[in-house]
Amino acid sequence: MKQNENNINRIDVDKAWNTLYTRLEKERLLPVEIEEPCVPRRKIPLGWIAAAAAVFAGIIFSAFYFSHIRDQSLFVLQNNENTGTLVTTLEDGSTVYLANHASIAYPAAFAVNQRKVELRGDALFSVTKNEKCPFVIETDKGITVEVVGTIFAVQSSSGNPFELSVKQGKVNVFSKDNQTTVSVEAGEIVRLSAGKLNKSKVINSQVFGRFANKMCFKDEKLNHIVQAINTMYGSPSICVDKSLNSRTLTVTFENDSVETMTELICLALNLEHVNKQDTIFIRK
DSSP states (O other): OHHHHHTOOOOOHHHHHHHHHHHHHHTTOSOGGGGSTTSOGGGSOHHHHHHHHHHHHHHHHTTSOOOOEEETTEEEEEOOOSSOEEEEEOTTSOEEEEOTTOEEEEOSSOOSSOEEEEEESOEEEEOOOOTTSOEEEEETTSEEEEESSOEEEEEOOTTSOOEEEEEESEEEEEETTTTEEEEEETTEEEEEETTEEEEEEOOOTHHHHGGGSEEEEEEEEHHHHHHHHHHHHOSSEEEEOGGGTTOEEEEEEESOOHHHHHHHHHHHHTOEEEEETTEEEEEO
16 A cells, blocks of 8 residues: 555656746746755745745736626626636536637526526536526527537637537527527537538537637636636546635646646645546645
């Protein structure tokens, strides 16, 4: 048993630290003293690292416009950045990944029999399953999407035709123009062409992957951040101690591995992690 524990794969801490150090150095957030050759980078106090990481995260996210305003009983969240995905979790536990200049309008609390949102632009949804309360998306292209629980990407930005790709589950797509409904399953894509919905197979896997290249979180709970990462990456998965679920963080991950993202989270919140097989456990 002890031998197995000793053989547990460890995250490349030095690589994660160097990644964070490079980012902080680029933003000129490092004290002048640590630039001296005689001072090892790893000797910097953990408390200072957490504080610097938090400051860095705030600066990175300042490029994003986070609008959370009341408008006709709906909240509006908009990603006003040219690159990067703004990730948020709705009150039912569903995760929304908003692409460049996309926005979503949603109520503070969903109705008992329906979870309805309004989308402008491109987004990826990971919808929490609830057969008694379907999830409905209204787009500005005259298309309505209805699901129970699934993962799918929607292209609804201006200048591009409507398009929906399903990664998991099944999605019903309804066109208001010709009053037709098309059922789209995992591995399939539906496009609006010449006023008609045409279904085919998903060929480009980047339809989903592009939302993970640069993920940005604004004051998100730790368990929501972890859920979003697990949805996009799968393995290794991250598990958080329940006592830490309510901890919040503003952070940006850009082309980082799951291991590096875990390291950065722990540095920012002064936590630790343990790697066991294909799961990374975050704890106090």
